[in-house]
Amino acid sequence: TLDIEGDDDVLVDTGVYNLTNTFGVISLLERGEAGLVVSVIGSPNGTVLNRLSGPSTVVGFDGPYMVIRDISINGGQLSLNSDFIDASSVVISNGSIFMSGDHVTLTNARLVNASISISSATTNVVRDVSVRNGSITVTDGRDITLQNLTVSGSAADGIKVQGNSGYVTVENCTVAVSGNAYQQGGSASVTLKNSILVADGAG
Numbered sequence: 001t002l003d004i005e006g007d008d009d010v011l012v013d014t015g016v017y018n019l020t021n022t023f024g025v026i027s028l029l030e031r032g033e034a035g036l037v038v039s040v041i042g043s044p045n046g047t048v049l050n051r052l053s054g055p056s057t058v059v060g061f062d063g064p065y066m067v068i069r070d071i072s073i074n075g076g077q078l079s080l081n082s083d084f085i086d087a088s089s090v091v092i093s094n095g096s097i098f099m100s101g102d103h104v105t106l107t108n109a110r111l112v113n114a115s116i117s118i119s120s121a122t123t124n125v126v127r128d129v130s131v132r133n134g135s136i137t138v139t140d141g142r143d144i145t146l147q148n149l150t151v152s153g154s155a156a157d158g159i160k161v162q163g164n165s166g167y168v169t170v171e172n173c174t175v176a177v178s179g180n181a182y183q184q185g186g187s188a189s190v191t192l193k194n195s196i197l198v199a200d201g202a203g
Contacts, residue, residue, distance in 0.1 A: 004038050005038070006031070006032040006033045006036030006037070006038060006065065007032070007036040007037070007038075008038050008039075009038075009039045009041060010038070010039065010040045010041070011041055011043075012040065012041065012042045012043065012047045012071065013043055013047070014043035014045040014046055014047060015043075015046075015047065015048070016048040016050055017047075017048065017049050017050060018050050018052050019049055019050060019051050019052060019054065019058060019076075020052055020053045020054045021054040021055065031063030031064050031065060031066075031082070032063070032064065032065030032066055032084075033064075033065050034065060034084075036065070037065045037066060037067050037084075037086075038063070038065065038066050038067070039066075039067040039068070039069075040059070040066070040067070040068045040069075040071065041067075041068075041069055041070055041071075042069065042070035042071040042072070043070065044070060046072070047070060047071055047072060048072040048073075048074060049071065049072065049073045049074070049076070050074045050075060051073070051074065051075035051076035051095070052075070055076075056076055056077050056095075057076065057077045057078075057079045058073045058075075058076030058077060058078065058095070059071065059073065059076075059078050059079070060077075060078075060079040060081060061079065061080050061081060061082055061085050061101075062079075062081050062082055063082050064082045064083040064084045064085070064101070065083075065084045065085075066080075066082070066084075066085045066086075067085070067086045067087075067088075068085075068086075068087045068088075068090065069086075069087070069088045069089045069090065070089050070090075071090050071091075072090070072091040072092075072093070073090070073091070073092050073093070073095055074093045074094055074095065075093070075094045075095055076095045077095050077096045077097070077098055078090060078092060078095070078096075078097045078098070079097075079098045079100075080097070080098065080099045080100070080101055080104050080106075081098070081100050081101055082101040083101045083102045083103050083104070084101075084102075084103045084104075085101055085103075085104045085105070086104075086105045086107075087104075087105065087106045087107075087109065088105075088106070088107045088108050088109070089107075089108050089109070090106075090109045090110075091109070091110045091111075091112075092109070092110075092111045092112070092114040093111075093112045093113060093114060094112075094113045094114060095114050096114050096115050096116070096117065096134075097109075097111070097114070097115075097116045097117070098117050098119070099116070099117070099118045099119070099121055099124055099126075100118075100119050100120055100121050101121060101124075102121060102122040102123055102124075103122075103123045103124070104121060104123075104124045104125075105124070105125045105126075105127075106124075106125070106126045106127070106129060107125070107126075107127045107128050107129070108128050108129070109128075109129045109130075110129070110130045110132075111129070111130065111131045111132065111134050112132045112133060112134075113132070113133045113134060114131070114133075114134045115131070115134040115135045115136065115137070116129070116131065116134070116135075116136045116137070117136075117137050117139070118136075118137070118138045118139070118141050118144060119138075119139045119140060119141070120139070120140045120141070121141050121142075121144070122141070122142045122143055123142075123143045123144075124141065124143075124144050124145070125144075125145045125147070126144075126145070126146050126147070126149065127145070127146075127147045127148055127149075128147075128148045128149075129148075129149050129150075130149075130150045131149065131150065131151045131152070131154075132152055132153050133152075133153040133154055134151070134154055135151065135154050135156055135157055135158055135159070135160065135177075136149070136151060136158070136159045136160070137157075137159075137160045137161075137162070138160070138161045138162070138165050138168055138188075139162050139163045139165065140163040140164050140165055141161075141165045141166075141168060142165065142166050142167055143166075143167045143168075144165065144167070144168045144169070145168075145169045145171070146159065146168070146169065146170045146171070146173060147169070147171045147172055147173070148171075148172045148173070149172075149173040149174070149175075150173070150174050150175075151173070151174070151175045151176075151177065152174075152175070152176045152177065153176075153177065154177040154178065154179065155177070155178045155179060156177070156178075156179045157177065157179045157180045157181075157182075157183045158175035158176075158177040158179070158180065158181045158182060158197075158199075159173065159175055159181070159182050159183070160180075160182075160183045160184075160185070161183075161184050161185075161188045161190050162183075162184070162185040162186045162188055163185075163186045163187075163188065164186060164187050164188070165186070165187075165188040165189065165190070166188070166189040167189060168188065168189065168190045168191070169190070169191045169193075170182070170190060170191070170192045170193070170195060171191075171192075171193050171194055171195065172194050172195060173195040173196075174195065174196045174198075175195070175196070175197050175198065175199075176196075176198040176199075177198075177199060178199070179199065180199055181197035181198055181199040182195075182197050
């Protein structure tokens with residue numbers, strides 16, 4: 001657990017870090033505040049957190065008002081579990097991103113053999129993200145925006161909205177997978193527009 005306070009920056013130097021435990025789980029007792037965020041920032045020359053063993057969560061934010069950027073994670077999960085979290089310029093390989101807080105934003109990210117799951121969250125935005133051999137699932141989310149996304153290569157569904165999800169917008173997305181490009185279930189309410197959906201079919 002990292003001992004941090006609002007307006008602190010956690011700078012992670014250039015390198016490949018082979019991990020056998022969680023890099024940093026920031027608890028509810030250690031948080032930023034409005035105007036005084038806590039930032040975890042990787043190096044512009046490359047910061048890779050390579051999970052070899054240990055907990056599946058490599059970086060977990062359990063406190064609000066956090067920022068993470070310029071970090072690559074291989075083999076583990078980035079968990080955004082609290083409110084007012086901004087994740088940008090992250091690369092996830094062979095892992096996942098889990099978003100369950102309110103007012104969480106994920107931008108300019110790249111996922112390979114990895115998926116995004118948004119669960120019981122409100123006012124989340126996923127924008128300018130590429131997902132290769134993975135999927136995006138929204139479950140019981142409210143006021144969720146999926147914009148300018150590319151989802152490709154998966155043998156499963158591309159984008160799935162399910163449960164009691166409402167006010168979900170899927171816009172300017174390109175989805176090309178072997179399963180369903182887009183699937184909606186439960187009582188979900190979705191606006192789908194200006195998107196290209198490609199999936200395998202007969203003929």
